[in-house]
Amino acid sequence: MSFLAFQGSIELGIIYAIMALGVFISFRTLNFPDLTVDGSFVTGAAFSAVLCANGYPGWGLVLALLAGCMAGCVPALLHTKLEIQPLLAGILVMLGLYSINLKVMGTRANIPLVNKTTVFSCLEGTPLEAHAQLLIPLVILIVILILLYLLLKTKFGFTLRATGDNAQMVRALGVNTDTTILIGMALSNALVALSGALLAQYQSFTDIGMGIGMVVIGLASVIIGEVVFGISSLMRRLIAVILGAMLYRMIIAVALEMGMPATDLKLVSATLVALALAMPVIKKKAGFYKRKMSAEGLNRGGKKIG
Amino acid sequence: MVKIEGLSKIFDQGTTNEKLAIDNINLALEAGEFVTVIGGNGAGKSTLLNCIAGVCEIDAGRVVLGNVDMTFWPEYKRSRYIGRVFQDPLKGTAFDMTIEENLAIAYAKGKPQGLRRGITKADLQMFRERLTLLDLGLEDRMKQKVGTLSGGQRQALTLLMATMAEPQLLLLDEHTAALDPGMAKKVLLLTRDMVGEHHLCTIMVTHNMKAALEYGSRTIMMHEGRIIMDIRGQERGEMTVETLIKQFGSRSGTELDNDRLLLN
Numbered sequence: 001m002s003f004l005a006f007q008g009s010i011e012l013g014i015i016y017a018i019m020a021l022g023v024f025i026s027f028r029t030l031n032f033p034d035l036t037v038d039g040s041f042v043t044g045a046a047f048s049a050v051l052c053a054n055g056y057p058g059w060g061l062v063l064a065l066l067a068g069c070m071a072g073c074v075p076a077l078l079h080t081k082l083e084i085q086p087l088l089a090g091i092l093v094m095l096g097l098y099s100i101n102l103k104v105m106g107t108r109a110n111i112p113l114v115n116k117t118t119v120f121s122c123l124e125g126t127p128l129e130a131h132a133q134l135l136i137p138l139v140i141l142i143v144i145l146i147l148l149y150l151l152l153k154t155k156f157g158f159t160l161r162a163t164g165d166n167a168q169m170v171r172a173l174g175v176n177t178d179t180t181i182l183i184g185m186a187l188s189n190a191l192v193a194l195s196g197a198l199l200a201q202y203q204s205f206t207d208i209g210m211g212i213g214m215v216v217i218g219l220a221s222v223i224i225g226e227v228v229f230g231i232s233s234l235m236r237r238l239i240a241v242i243l244g245a246m247l248y249r250m251i252i253a254v255a256l257e258m259g260m261p262a263t264d265l266k267l268v269s270a271t272l273v274a275l276a277l278a279m280p281v282i283k284k285k286a287g288f289y290k291r292k293m294s295a296e297g298l299n300r301g302g303k304k305i306g
Numbered sequence: 307m308v309k310i311e312g313l314s315k316i317f318d319q320g321t322t323n324e325k326l327a328i329d330n331i332n333l334a335l336e337a338g339e340f341v342t343v344i345g346g347n348g349a350g351k352s353t354l355l356n357c358i359a360g361v362c363e364i365d366a367g368r369v370v371l372g373n374v375d376m377t378f379w380p381e382y383k384r385s386r387y388i389g390r391v392f393q394d395p396l397k398g399t400a401f402d403m404t405i406e407e408n409l410a411i412a413y414a415k416g417k418p419q420g421l422r423r424g425i426t427k428a429d430l431q432m433f434r435e436r437l438t439l440l441d442l443g444l445e446d447r448m449k450q451k452v453g454t455l456s457g458g459q460r461q462a463l464t465l466l467m468a469t470m471a472e473p474q475l476l477l478l479d480e481h482t483a484a485l486d487p488g489m490a491k492k493v494l495l496l497t498r499d500m501v502g503e504h505h506l507c508t509i510m511v512t513h514n515m516k517a518a519l520e521y522g523s524r525t526i527m528m529h530e531g532r533i534i535m536d537i538r539g540q541e542r543g544e545m546t547v548e549t550l551i552k553q554f555g556s557r558s559g560t561e562l563d564n565d566r567l568l569l570n
Binding site for chain 2: 151153154155156157158159161162165166168169170171172173174175176177
């Protein structure tokens with residue numbers, strides 16, 4: 001891999017890691033398979049692009065964060081108050097957000113940000129200028145990592161994690177799980193939207209379709225991180241998610257350099273995640289098949305049973 | 307202390323599967339009273355506990371705890387005053403969290419939650435002392451995940467968690483049914499100690515007839531959603547498992563059919 005491609009995948013990996021941490025909160029901590037991500041990622045990017053185009057790149061990130069919070073509340077309420085299944089609730093919100101995202105973008109499908117001042121311009125004139133695209137997302141990511149870790153170690157954080165483990169137990173201990181799910185989902189989608197907002201300014205455009213498959217990329221990052229870097233402690237799990245996101249970008253970068261057409265990207269992502277999810281079952285079945293084959297081999301070579 | 311008045315619960319109302327699970331039950335418990343509940347399959351024992359705990363909405367009647375009418379309170383709000391241990395050892399704890407984290411959630415019950423530190427040093431010291439009382443060696447495994455514990459260890463831990471915040475009412479739903487006899491005995495003895503220590507008002511559903519008479523101070527028998535027998539004091543003291551089963555036959559007009567029933 002060329003250095004340029006390596007540097008690019010690290011930078012992208014850092015931005016996508018923020019989204020992956022959001023997916024980690026919903027999928028892993030709350031055990032809520034939230035497909036809203038595909039929509040809320042674009043919501044973040046849309047607010048970011050519109051405010052950036054009007055000269056407020058920093059506010060673009062802040063508003064994206066708030067919009068993501070609100071977007072995340074909707075599937076949580078659909079599930080807890082109206083008892084719609086999590087997957088379906090997410091799909092409904094994702095669909096609805098498509099229209100909202102278009103409205104935010106002024107009914108344009110694409111907003112270019114070429115030659116606009118972005119958050120990456122704030123290091124201009126300092127010695128760090130050349131590394132702005134690496135450093136700014138990195139600082140944001142580290143702050144989020146530390147805050148998230150501290151949050152998950154508070155009393156509220158304990159109930160948030162326990163809700164995903166065993167909601168019945170949390171209710172039996174006097175905590176309203178509707179509220180913990182609501183706050184957790186708001187937090188999750190806030191991070192997703194922030195990631196979209198950063199990506200919009202990083203790549204200098206927002207496209208209405210840029211969120212397609214985002215939840216799969218997030219999940220891929222979480223799973224790759226868990227498999228490669230381990231889950232022994234909470235901090236390790238969070239860092240594993242981040243490293244997983246970077247590793248995923250690198251795998252994609254290598255595949256592209258080896259001549260994979262960019263149009264095949266989503267197919268490859270989907271296949272990767274399907275394989276990773278199926279791995280425990282494949283391992284089990286392979287073991288059973290091996291035993292069956294060796295047993296049949298014995299029967300053929302030796303005495304017949306019965 | 308606890309008053310249940312005219313409680314009724316109907317499942318699948320208006321369908322062909324309609325079932326009157328609880329039929330106009332009245333039950334009053336005094337402070338510190340420990341009631342054991344026995345009955346056949348489908349007698350409504352667990353449903354009664356679920357109606358008190360707020361897991362099921364009730365169709366008629368009132369549930370009053372102390373001076374508070376909590377008939378229309380949601381489950382989580384009632385839980386601040388009610389401790390519970392379930393039959394399934396998996397239900398009472400968070401398996402992917404450590405023992406000390408589970409205890410911290412239980413200890414925080416009814417206190418302001420928010421962004422305080424999950425566990426303080428003082429908490430740890432207190433958790434260790436409480437765990438030592440269980441005599442299961444859990445005090446040396448506080449950083450281990452609950453998923454690594456056996457069913458009996460989990461039930462003992464759940465019992466500790468349920469009584470930690472000193473509830474006004476403790477509900478035990480066949481909490482030893484899934485355990486081997488030795489462990490069941492141990493958890494029952496722990497139950498007696500904890501109930502006695504905190505002077506807790508307790509309702510224990512059990513499939514063990516002997517335990518029903520041996521533990522607690524009052525025994526009620528349920529059949530088809532009604533209380534068909536309510537004994538305490540001398541009458542209860544003289545009761546044996548054999549006479550209890552006979553009584554059930556004469557009062558309900560059927561044989562006692564509980565497929566998990568233990569006679570001794």
